Amino acid sequence: MPISRRDFLAVGTSAICLAAATASSTALAGPPRSRRLRIAHLTDIHLQPELQAARGLATCFAHVQSRPAVASEGMVGDVIDTSPPDLIITGGDTIMDAFEADRARTKLQWELWRKVKADHCGIEMHSVVGNHDVWGWDRAKAGTTGTEPLYGKRWVCDEFGRELPYTSFDRGGWHIVLLDSIFPHEQTYIGRLDDAQWDWLERDLAAVDPATPVIIFSHIPILSATPLAVAGPSTPGASGIAVPGGRIHVDGDRFQTLLAGRRNVKACASGHMHLVEQLDFQGVRYLCNGAVSAGWWKGRNRDTDFGYAVVDLFDDGTVERRYVSYGWTAAT
Numbered sequence: 001m002p003i004s005r006r007d008f009l010a011v012g013t014s015a016i017c018l019a020a021a022t023a024s025s026t027a028l029a030g031p032p033r034s035r036r037l038r039i040a041h042l043t044d045i046h047l048q049p050e051l052q053a054a055r056g057l058a059t060c061f062a063h064v065q066s067r068p069a070v071a072s073e074g075m076v077g078d079v080i081d082t083s084p085p086d087l088i089i090t091g092g093d094t095i096m097d098a099f100e101a102d103r104a105r106t107k108l109q110w111e112l113w114r115k116v117k118a119d120h121c122g123i124e125m126h127s128v129v130g131n132h133d134v135w136g137w138d139r140a141k142a143g144t145t146g147t148e149p150l151y152g153k154r155w156v157c158d159e160f161g162r163e164l165p166y167t168s169f170d171r172g173g174w175h176i177v178l179l180d181s182i183f184p185h186e187q188t189y190i191g192r193l194d195d196a197q198w199d200w201l202e203r204d205l206a207a208v209d210p211a212t213p214v215i216i217f218s219h220i221p222i223l224s225a226t227p228l229a230v231a232g233p234s235t236p237g238a239s240g241i242a243v244p245g246g247r248i249h250v251d252g253d254r255f256q257t258l259l260a261g262r263r264n265v266k267a268c269a270s271g272h273m274h275l276v277e278q279l280d281f282q283g284v285r286y287l288c289n290g291a292v293s294a295g296w297w298k299g300r301n302r303d304t305d306f307g308y309a310v311v312d313l314f315d316d317g318t319v320e321r322r323y324v325s326y327g328w329t330a331a332t
C-alpha cells in the first residue's frame with residue numbers, strides 16, 4: 001500500500017528512535033544484518049483472456065516496479081524500505097490452464113502471457129512450473145494423444161526458455177533452486193520429484209558451499225499446514241481427514257532427511273494453495289505465498305487478497321516475507 005508523506009514522516013520519527021535504540025544495542029550485538037537480495041514472488045497468476053486478468057496482471061507488474069512500501073522491522077534506517085525487487089520469480093500456474101485445454105486455447109493463453117510480460121515487466125524473471133502450465137495431461141478434455149511435440153512440460157519449458165523444468169542459479173550471495181513439483185499420477189498429478197530430479201537436486205546442493213544460504217522455490221508446498229486447513233473427511237462419515245497428494249509434496253520426508261544434512265537451506269517458498277502461510281520447522285522457513293489471481297480472479301480466496309510476496313534474503317541467512325496486496329478487485 002502506498003504511504004502518505006504524513007505517515008512517512010511519522011514512521012520516519014519512529015525510525016530515528018528505533019535507529020538510536022538499535023545503534024546502542026548494535027555496539028554490543030555486532031553489526032546488523034544486511035539485505036542481499038529482494039525477490040518479488042508472483043505465484044498462481046492464472047492468466048486468461050477473461051475477467052480482465054491481463055489488466056490485473058499489468059497492475060500487479062506496475063505495483064511490483066513502483067517501489068512498494070514494505071516494513072522491515074528491526075533494521076536501522078530501513079524501517080520503511082521501498083526498494084524495488086532485484087528479480088521476479090513466478091511460482092507456477094502462470095496461465096489459467098493448459099492441463100485440460102486444447103492446443104488453440106493453450107496457445108492463446110501463452111501468447112497473452114508473452115504480451116503482458118513484454119509490455120509491462122522490465123525486471124529479470126525466472127519461473128517455476130505449475131500443474132496448470134502442463135499441457136494436455138488430461139487427454140480426454142484436452143484432446144491430446146501424448147505424442148504431440150509440445151505435450152506435457154515441453155510447451156511450458158519452451159515458454160520459459162529452458163530445456164528442463166527445474167534449474168538453479170546464484171544471486172546476491174544466495175543459491176536459488178527452482179523445482180518442478182508436478183509428477184503424473186493416474187489421470188492427474190501429485191507433488192513430488194522424479195528420480196532424475198532427486199539425483200540432480202542432491203548433486204546441486206552438494207556443490208554449494210556450506211556457507212552459502214539456499215532458498216528453494218516449488219509450486220506445490222514441500223511442507224505446509226494449509227492442506228489441513230482445507231481438508232475434509234477421507235470418505236463421508238470418516239473420522240480422519242484426507243490430504244490429497246496433489247496439495248503437498250508426498251516425498252516430504254525425503255526432503256526433511258536431505259535438509260537435515262544441508263543446514264544452509266534456509267527457506268522453501270511455494271504457491272499452489274492460494275493461501276498465505278509461514279511455517280518455521282527445524283531451521284527452515286516454509287512460505288506459502290498466496291496468489292496474484294486470489295480466487296482465480298473472481299475475488300479473495302478465503303482471506304487471501306490479490307497479491308504477491310516480497311521475499312528479502314539477508315547476509316546472515318535469514319529470510320523475511322511480506323504479502324503485498326496490489327489493489328486489484330474482482331471485475332464485475
Ligand SMILES: [Fe+2]
Binds near residue numbers: 044046132273274
Ligand atoms: Fe493455482
